[in-house]
Amino acid sequence: MRTFSQWIGAVIISLYPKSRVEGIRVIFTDIAVDRAECVARIHRAVNAMQVAGKPYKSLISRIRYIVIWPGNRTFADNAGGIHIASGDLLGIDELALASVFVHESVHLRIGARGIKYDPACRERIERLCIEVQARFLRNTPGRGEEMAREAEAVLAFPWWTREERESDLERLLDEHQLPKWLRAVVPRS
Ligand SMILES: [Zn+2]
Secondary structure, X not given: OOOHHHHHHHHHHHOXXXXXXXXXXXXXXXXXXXXXXXXXXXXXXXXXXXXXXXXXXXXXXXXXXXXXXXXXXXXXXXXXEEEEEHHHHHHOOHHHHHHHHHHHHHXXXXXXXXXXXXXXXXXXXXXXXXXXXXXXXXXXXXXXXXXXXXXXXXXXOOHHHOOOOHHHHHHHHHHOOOOHHHHOOOOOO
């Protein structure tokens, strides 16, 4: 049965433009973006996960919907949704985007097991998400290996303890020379 907040969420979501990619509902709460371009990018990223093999196909099945929003962070919710900032979606390349979906869908899988994103578990959860993300990248020819190493290097920076310090976070990301594509997964759950 739906809770009241889920019901309210469903009503609100019904008001926004929607699309569908490989069975995944795509909801645009950023109504200013080029929707065809967003759908095409999601399509290519999901295809990259599909061709990468069975473990990644099973991760795709975790994604019930993708919300494209005008905010500044990308995260997984507890109802099978990935919320991606339109700036992230349009600002990173296809392989990076596919790896962000891998990362966030591992969050979905962990959440579906009832494991909460509590401070005590965060480090373990993020390490697991980065591990799967890096494995996915490493499977991909071209820049995959280099990007996998960049993703693993980010674990040296414990962003999961710093989420309340947004402004400070930007400075720290600069200090650590974090590549732009990785910022899509870092300052978030
Ligand atoms: Zn994460």
